Amino acid sequence: MTIEKLFIKNRKNQNVRVCIDAPIPGEMNPQKGLAFIMPGLGAHHNKLRFRSMAKILTLHGYVVISFDPTNSVGESDGNYADATFTNYYEDLEDVISWAKENLSNESSSLYMEPFILVGHSLGGMGVTLYTEKYPERVKALAPLSATISGKLSIEARPKEEIEKWRTLGYQEKVRRSNGQVNKLKWSHMEDRLKYDNLVNAQNIKIPVLMVVGENDPVTPPKHQQLLFDALGTAENKKELHVVKNADHEASSEESLPQVLDIFEKWLCKVA
Numbered sequence: 001m002t003i004e005k006l007f008i009k010n011r012k013n014q015n016v017r018v019c020i021d022a023p024i025p026g027e028m029n030p031q032k033g034l035a036f037i038m039p040g041l042g043a044h045h046n047k048l049r050f051r052s053m054a055k056i057l058t059l060h061g062y063v064v065i066s067f068d069p070t071n072s073v074g075e076s077d078g079n080y081a082d083a084t085f086t087n088y089y090e091d092l093e094d095v096i097s098w099a100k101e102n103l104s105n106e107s108s109s110l111y112m113e114p115f116i117l118v119g120h121s122l123g124g125m126g127v128t129l130y131t132e133k134y135p136e137r138v139k140a141l142a143p144l145s146a147t148i149s150g151k152l153s154i155e156a157r158p159k160e161e162i163e164k165w166r167t168l169g170y171q172e173k174v175r176r177s178n179g180q181v182n183k184l185k186w187s188h189m190e191d192r193l194k195y196d197n198l199v200n201a202q203n204i205k206i207p208v209l210m211v212v213g214e215n216d217p218v219t220p221p222k223h224q225q226l227l228f229d230a231l232g233t234a235e236n237k238k239e240l241h242v243v244k245n246a247d248h249e250a251s252s253e254e255s256l257p258q259v260l261d262i263f264e265k266w267l268c269k270v271a
Contacts, residue, residue, distance in 0.1 A: 010070060010094040017075035018095060019045050021054045021064040022110070032061030032271065033139065034099075034112040038092055039066075040121025040147075041083060042173065042182065044074030049251055049259070053118060056264050060271050063110045067095050069123075073182070080182045081170065084191040085150075089126045096130075096137075114139035114206075116270070121219065121248065122147050125197060128227070132200040140270040142209040142263065145216055145248055148223045150193035156218055165189065201230035208238040209266040211259055213246030239266060 003022045007015040023031070035057045037050050045051075045066035054064040068074025069091045071083035078087070103110040116139050119127035124146025131138045147153055154162055165171040170183045208231055212224045221242050228240045241262050246255035 007076075008095070008098045010091055012070075014070045014077035016070060016077075016091055016095065017045070017068040018098075019054075019066045020110070021058050021066070023058045023061055023063070031063055031110065031112065033063075033115060034110065035062045035064045035116035035118060036092070036096060036099075036127070037064060037066035038088075038117070038119035038123035038126050039069065039072070039074070040119070040123045040145075041088070041184075042073050042080065043120065043123070044068045044072065046074070047251075049120065049249075049256060052256070052260050053263060056260065056267065057116070060264075060267055062116065063112075065095065065099055067091065081185050083184060084188055085122060085125065085147075085195055086191050088122055089129060092123075092126045092130055113137050116140045116142070118142040118144070119146065120144045124219075125195065128197045128201075128204070129195065131206070132197065132203045135203050135205065138206055140207040140209075141204065142211075142266070143227075144209075144211045144259070145213065145219045145250065146197070146210070146224065146227065147192075147219055148227050149196035149198060150189065150191075151196065152223050152226075153192055153218075154189065156220060156223065162189075197227055198230050201227055202232040205232040205234070206237070207266075207270050208233050209263065210238075210240045211250070211262055212240075212242055213248060213250045213255065214242050214244050215246060216248040216250075218248045 004020045010016050057064045068076040069088045070076045071078035099111050117127035124143030128143045131141050169186050173182050210224050212221050243258050250259050
């Protein structure tokens with residue numbers, strides 16, 4: 001149940017759209033925990049995947065905070081052309097800091113640590129980096145079809161695509177939903193190259209769920225395996241699922257129910 005949608009300010013004084021979902025009063029009491037959901041590049045919190053995961057989390061007693069990063073296609077400020085992993089990650093930190101400061105009072109507190117982090121694609125890279133930096137704050141981590149590093153991002157793409165992007169200074173992408181053409185500057189990839197989740201993956205020792213499509217060309221299963229193997233998490237506390245016939249989005253009528261089923265079964269173990 002969505003209890004509030006609002007805008008908050010990030011460190012650059014930009015508006016960030018935040019959505020708070022909570023269990024239906026009386027069905028889950030007291031609150032079991034808190035979770036944050038972070039979309040990927042060119043995505044927003046209202047996509048079916050994220051709304052479905054928020055619903056699953058609330059049914060298990062979690063308050064869920066999802067948000068639209070700036071410089072994306074959601075309701076937050078900024079231009080998609082200027083999107084960087086740095087600005088995505090900073091928004092994640094700012095949303096969590098805002099929640100800690102504003103969702104606690106003398107009578108009740110929706111903010112709870114440690115919390116669950118869920119992210120898809122570039123959002124998966126963001127929540128993984130946050131966990132590497134602040135492992136004591138995170139209860140469990142679900143990086144789905146996660147970007148692993150800037151270097152691997154380049155390796156996953158055809159050389160011709162990368163060279164064209166670098167030469168032109170921007171890349172054009174057509175949105176599936178409405179056919180809109182969005183441009184993304186090459187500076188995005190230059191910024192992404194500064195990051196590598198493999199470097200400090202051993203810092204992560206909590207339960208981890210990784211899910212990727214069998215036919216994902218952007219964050220392929222072999223890249224997910226690298227992160228999976230590098231995690232400091234015990235073998236019996238980490239999972240890597242490859243969804244058959246699924247692409248990077250894994251949002252088809254066949255794929256999405258599988259992803260949600262995997263997610264809920266994992267959450268039951270975490271809870």
